Amino acid sequence: MDGDGLDDIIFTYSQYIYYMKGDSGEQVNYEYGKAAGNSSIVMDFDGCGKPEILFAGDPGRLALLDNEKHKTIWEIMSTSDINDHSSPVMPNGLQPAVADFDGDGKYEIVMPMVPESENDYLCCYDALTGELMWSEELPQSPYASCALACDIDGDGRLEVIFTVGNVLYCYMPKQDNSGAELKWSLSLPAVCHNPAIADFGKNGGVQIIVMCTDGYVYSVK
Numbered sequence: 668m669d670g671d672g673l674d675d676i677i678f679t680y681s682q683y684i685y686y687m688k689g690d691s692g693e694q695v696n697y698e699y700g701k702a703a704g705n706s707s708i709v710m711d712f713d714g715c716g717k718p719e720i721l722f723a724g725d726p727g728r729l730a731l732l733d734n735e736k737h738k739t740i741w742e743i744m745s746t747s748d749i750n751d752h753s754s755p756v757m758p759n760g761l762q763p764a765v766a767d768f769d770g771d772g773k774y775e776i777v778m779p780m781v782p783e784s785e786n787d788y789l790c791c792y793d794a795l796t797g798e799l800m801w802s803e804e805l806p807q808s809p810y811a812s813c814a815l816a817c818d819i820d821g822d823g824r825l826e827v828i829f830t831v832g833n834v835l836y837c838y839m840p841k842q843d844n845s846g847a848e849l850k851w852s853l854s855l856p857a858v859c860h861n862p863a864i865a866d867f868g869k870n871g872g873v874q875i876i877v878m879c880t881d882g883y884v885y886s887v888k
Contacts (some may be wrong), residue, residue: 668734696741776792832859
C-alpha cells in the first residue's frame with residue numbers, strides 16, 4: 668500500500684478504512700465518510716504505478732478510491748432500473764472479477780448484481796470510470812456468489828464463473844463489449860456458495876469447486 672515493497676493488510680469497519688504495515692503491524696486508518704463495505708480489491712487500476720482500492724461490499728455502493736489522496740475516484744449507487752445505463756444496479760456485496768476481458772489493455776469489473784426488480788443481472792463496468800458497459804439478464808434469486816475470472820477451457824479467452832441460487836454459470840465476455848455469451852450452466856442440488864478454481868489433477872486443466880447448502884462439496888470440470 669505504501670510502496671515499500673512489503674505486503675500490508677487492508678480491512679474496513681463502518682466508514683473507516685484501515686491497513687496494517689507488513690513489517691511492523693503499525694496501523695494506519697482514514698475516514699471514508701460512508702459505509703466502506705466488507706470486500707476490497709487493491710491493485711493498480713489506472714497504470715499509474717500506485718494501487719487504488721475497489722470496494723464492492725456495501726449494499727448499494729461500488730466505489731474506486733485513490734489510496735494516496737484518500738478520495739473517491741468514482742462511485743456507483745443503487746437503482747431499481749438496470750435498463751437505465753446511466754444508473755447501474757445494486758451490488759450484492761460480493762467480490763467481483765477484475766480482468767482485461769476484451770484485450771484492450773484496461774481492466775473491466777464483472778459481477779452479478781441484484782437490482783430492485785424481477786431479475787438479477789451480470790454486469791460489466793469500466794474500472795477507470797465506473798461506466799456500465801453491458802449487462803446480461805439472469806434468473807432472479809436472493810443468493811449470488813463472488814465472480815471469478817479464469818480461462819476455464821484453455822482457449823486463451825477469459826470466462827467469468829459465478830453462481831446464482833443453485834446454478835453454476837460460465838459466461839465469456841465478448842471482445843466488442845456488446846455483452847457476454849453463456850457458455851454453459853449447471854444446476855446443482857442446493858443453493859451454492861462462492862466457487863473456487865484449482866488444478867487438482869495436476870494436468871494443467873482447471874476444476875471448479877463449489878460448496879452447497881446440502882452439505883456437499885462439488886467438483887466440476
